[in-house]
Amino acid sequence: MPAAPQSTAPIGVFDSGVGGLTVLHELLVALPQEDFLYLGDCARFPYGDRAPAELQAFSRQIADVLLERGAKLIVVACNSATSSALEHLAAYVAEGGHAVDVIGVVGPESNLAVARTRNGRIGVLATPATVASGAYERAVLASDPLVKLTTVACPQLARISQDGAPITEDDVDLARTYCGPLREAGVDTAILGCTHYPFVGALLQRLLGPQVTLITSGTAIARRVQHALSTRELATPRSGEGRYSFLCTGDAAAFVEVGSRFLQLPMAAVEQIELPTEVPA
Amino acid sequence: MPAAPQSTAPIGVFDSGVGGLTVLHELLVALPQEDFLYLGDCARFPYGDRAPAELQAFSRQIADVLLERGAKLIVVACNSATSSALEHLAAYVAEGGHAVDVIGVVGPESNLAVARTRNGRIGVLATPATVASGAYERAVLASDPLVKLTTVACPQLARISQDGAPITEDDVDLARTYCGPLREAGVDTAILGCTHYPFVGALLQRLLGPQVTLITSGTAIARRVQHALSTRELATPRSGEGRYSFLCTGDAAAFVEVGSRFLQLPMAAVEQIELPTEVPA
Numbered sequence: 001m002p003a004a005p006q007s008t009a010p011i012g013v014f015d016s017g018v019g020g021l022t023v024l025h026e027l028l029v030a031l032p033q034e035d036f037l038y039l040g041d042c043a044r045f046p047y048g049d050r051a052p053a054e055l056q057a058f059s060r061q062i063a064d065v066l067l068e069r070g071a072k073l074i075v076v077a078c079n080s081a082t083s084s085a086l087e088h089l090a091a092y093v094a095e096g097g098h099a100v101d102v103i104g105v106v107g108p109e110s111n112l113a114v115a116r117t118r119n120g121r122i123g124v125l126a127t128p129a130t131v132a133s134g135a136y137e138r139a140v141l142a143s144d145p146l147v148k149l150t151t152v153a154c155p156q157l158a159r160i161s162q163d164g165a166p167i168t169e170d171d172v173d174l175a176r177t178y179c180g181p182l183r184e185a186g187v188d189t190a191i192l193g194c195t196h197y198p199f200v201g202a203l204l205q206r207l208l209g210p211q212v213t214l215i216t217s218g219t220a221i222a223r224r225v226q227h228a229l230s231t232r233e234l235a236t237p238r239s240g241e242g243r244y245s246f247l248c249t250g251d252a253a254a255f256v257e258v259g260s261r262f263l264q265l266p267m268a269a270v271e272q273i274e275l276p277t278e279v280p281a
Numbered sequence: 282m283p284a285a286p287q288s289t290a291p292i293g294v295f296d297s298g299v300g301g302l303t304v305l306h307e308l309l310v311a312l313p314q315e316d317f318l319y320l321g322d323c324a325r326f327p328y329g330d331r332a333p334a335e336l337q338a339f340s341r342q343i344a345d346v347l348l349e350r351g352a353k354l355i356v357v358a359c360n361s362a363t364s365s366a367l368e369h370l371a372a373y374v375a376e377g378g379h380a381v382d383v384i385g386v387v388g389p390e391s392n393l394a395v396a397r398t399r400n401g402r403i404g405v406l407a408t409p410a411t412v413a414s415g416a417y418e419r420a421v422l423a424s425d426p427l428v429k430l431t432t433v434a435c436p437q438l439a440r441i442s443q444d445g446a447p448i449t450e451d452d453v454d455l456a457r458t459y460c461g462p463l464r465e466a467g468v469d470t471a472i473l474g475c476t477h478y479p480f481v482g483a484l485l486q487r488l489l490g491p492q493v494t495l496i497t498s499g500t501a502i503a504r505r506v507q508h509a510l511s512t513r514e515l516a517t518p519r520s521g522e523g524r525y526s527f528l529c530t531g532d533a534a535a536f537v538e539v540g541s542r543f544l545q546l547p548m549a550a551v552e553q554i555e556l557p558t559e560v561p562a
Contacts, residue, residue, distance in 0.1 A: 025483065032487045164445065166541035169549060202545055206313045260447035264483055268450060
């Protein structure tokens with residue numbers, strides 16, 4: 001049996017690259033006292049077109065690294081890995097004898113949206129792959145089968161503003177098109193179902209109107225993490241700010257350069273690591 | 282008597298330069314249906330060291346321009362102009378026979394902070410000039426004399442991150458120093474008393490902790506504007522997004538380049554204007 005996780009250990013977070021750093025950003029703001037260890041699997045980016053078995057193998061490899069470094073909880077900050085591998089990974093971690101929770105995207109946002117809505121009409125903006133997976137639909141309707149869900153695939157939304165370039169009129173027109181069905185449906189709650197969308201959160205809020213509550217992955221996950229740690233009595237005893245550091249399977253310099261824009265906080269400690277190239281079936 | 286303001290007219294907003302665009306950003310998000318006309322007095326930037334009589338004259342000139350273009354309400358999105366000229370300007374506008382409200386910074390944030398605090402301990406982060414003016418102290422204590430106020434002058438905070446450069450470890454250390462007295466005082470509400478501070482809002486939230494409510498100028502002003510328009514029955518009848526445009530006394534190209542980072546929305550229409558160089562006493 002592996003050693004029991006420690007309350008002073010870091011929370012592990014992973015993604016295929018820098019996208020999950022917007023989730024880490026919100027975790028660092030919501031849970032400032034905790035330590036975090038982020039792994040960006042940049043060498044194998046993107047995860048979007050990978051087969052489920054492949055993403056399950058990648059997730060196992062990454063979890064092994066995070067657990068070896070003592071992670072007391074694992075956050076899957078990636079829509080593709082969550083859709084294809086969350087349950088698989090949670091079972092893998094549990095079978096390894098680790099008393100470690102595995103929390104993904106989708107579930108926490110869906111729960112929070114159901115808790116927040118007053119008129120029962122919830123919108124989801126997500127990538128075409130995520131929409132096609134039906135993951136938000138299943139999660140929201142599992143929480144509340146009476147919710148009227150409006151889901152919009154937004155093929156171009158993730159690229160707006162994430163490179164630091166100013167938002168253009170064309171970007172606004174594009175975002176307005178995506179928001180149209182949500183406005184028509186009269187949603188009072190909208191899930192931003194992609195880790196890149198916080199970059200355009202203010203724009204979406206303007207287009208949807210101030211009466212709509214936006215739910216981002218990071219905020220929703222932060223609450224879930226807090227519950228999970230509390231249940232296992234694993235919340236850090238620290239009261240000041242925790243530390244955070246990074247592992248990266250690709251080029252560390254490029255990871256820092258792009259990543260700083262996503263994290264909006266300094267990225268001092270980045271360690272480059274290699275994962276086995278031969279992926280077990 | 283000038284014509285009565287129209288509900289379809291724009292809300293005028295002014296500042297000495299681009300700083301007030303963070304206020305406009307929040308107004309555009311909170312009141313998306315309204316039109317806005319922003320005047321950046323870049324040619325006479327900065328206002329910080331100007332005499333009160335000078336700022337009163339500048340404010341009158343700017344109000345004349347905004348009123349001529351039909352502004353139905355004027356927002357002074359600048360701490361220096363608010364401290365030195367708000368009451369003067371409101372009287373000038375009223376004496377001119379305009380049924381137009383003039384709303385500045387300081388008052389709305391102070392009210393909102395008093396409304397939000399539960400433990401009666403409020404913090405203020407602001408520039409040395411604003412702290413020296415005692416404006417937040419007067420406004421907060423006028424709303425609630427029992428509040429325990431902790432005010433910190435932050436000489437370097439406005440420059441962090443506003444040029445788009447990544448936040449450094451030194452920046453974090455600096456911000457942590459400024460937050461120290463607020464943490465020690467156990468404030469549950471903190472006023473960001475400078476239009477540039479929204480750039481470091483997430484960093485300050487992390488350093489102060491999630492239990493602290495941050496109050497920014499824009500959010501607080503948006504509520505006040507909404508009340509004022511509602512009282513005078515001047516809220517726009519429109520339900521979609523309004524338009525916004527810009528006047529600038531300095532170089533329009535430079536204003537757009539820097540301003541886009543502050544506004545985080547497109548800045549299409551900028552008109553360069555000249556204000557009288559001979560300032561009446």
